[in-house]
Amino acid sequence: MPELLRPQGPAAISMSHVSKIYHSDEEGDRTALADINLDIAVGDIFGIIGLSGAGKSTLVRCINGLETYQGGSLRVRGQEVSTLDAKGLRQLRQRTGMIFQHFNLMPSRTLLGNVELPLANTGMTRRQRTERAQELLDLVGLSQLAQSYPGELSGGQQQRVAIARALANRPDILLSDEATSALDPNTTKSILALLRDLHDRLGITVVLITHEMAVVRQICNRLAVIDQGRIVEEGRVFDVFAKPQAALTRSFVATTSNLDKVNDLVEQDSPIVHLEPGQVLLKMSYLSKAVNQAVVSTISREFDVDVNIIFGDVDVVEGSQLGGLVVRLEGSADHVSAALDYMRNQQIGIEVLNRG
C-alpha cells in the first residue's frame, strides 16, 4: 500500500513498551520481549522477521491473548488485550485468524469438516456451516477436494485449508506464524500470492512472522526486525531493503541477493573480476524509488565510460526497482570519476570494490 494511503485512524495492533518474561524455576527468568513499540495499521501486510528464539512466536501469542505480557500496553482494534475477560478473548480470537508452520489440521476430519470447526457454537445451522465452509474452500481453490482428508494433500494444499479455516469467522486480522517455513520455494510463492490476494479482496490486515527476508520482500509493505526480544529496525519494505541500518537487517537483506557473491570472487582472485589498469569494479544499488532507469546507458553515452555487467539482481518491490548491479567500468580516470559523481546524484548507492 502506498505510504500516503495508510489509514491514519486507530491501528489494527498497537504495542507500547510491551515486555514478556518467562519464569522458570530450573532455568531462571528469560526475557522474550523487551520494550516492544510497534504500530500495525489497518490494511498492512506487516512482516516481523528474526532468527530462531528472537521472540516472534511470543509476540503473536501475546497479540491473540494466548500469552500474557507483564509490561506496557498491547491494543488490538483499540482494546487492551490484558484486560479482556474470557468472552472478550473469545471474540478477539474469532476476529483474529491464525495459521501455523505445520498447518494443525485434524487428520480424522475431511477438509470440509476442518473448515467447519471454528463455526461450531456460532449460532449457525449445520447447513449454513457447510455452505460457509464450501465457500471458503472455493476461496482458496480447493472446492473439489471438500471430502478429502488432510493426509491426502500436499503441504501447500494443507496450508490452503488452514487459511480457509482461519478465515471462517470473517476475521479482519490474520496472524501467520512461519506459515511457509515447511514449504518448498514454489509452493511458498503460491501461498504468499494467495495471502496477498485475500488481503486485497477481503481487506484484512496480515501480520507475517518469518525468518526469511525473501518472504517479506514478496508481499509485505512494512517490516520490523526483532533480535533477542527487541525491535532493532522498522520501516517500509523498500526503504529497509535499500538502506538497512542494523547489522542483523543487513545480513537478512544479503540473503535475498546474489550481489555479495562478488566479494568471494574478489577474495578468490577469480578471472571474472580481474581488472586491467584503469578499470573499476563497482557495486551499484538502488537507494530510492526515484532512480533514473536509464542510468547505465546514460553513463556510457554522457561520460564515455564502458559498463560491463558482471552480476545483476533487480526486483520490483512496492512498485519500484530494488537491488543493483556489479559492473566493471572502463574509461579515463576523469570520466570514471564524473560518472561516479553522476550516479551518486541519481540516488544510486555506489561501492568501489576494486581498482585495476
Ligand SMILES: Nc1ncnc2c1ncn2[C@@H]1O[C@H](COP(=O)(O)OP(=O)(O)OP(=O)(O)O)[C@@H](O)[C@H]1O
Ligand atoms: N513457554 C516458554 N517457557 C520459557 N521460555 C520460553 C517459552 N517460550 C519461549 N521461550 C523463550 O523465549 C524466547 C523467545 O522464544 P520464541 O519462541 O518467541 O522465539 P521465536 O522467534 O518464535 O523462535 P522460533 O523461530 O525458534 O520459534 C526464547 O529464548 C525461548 O527459549
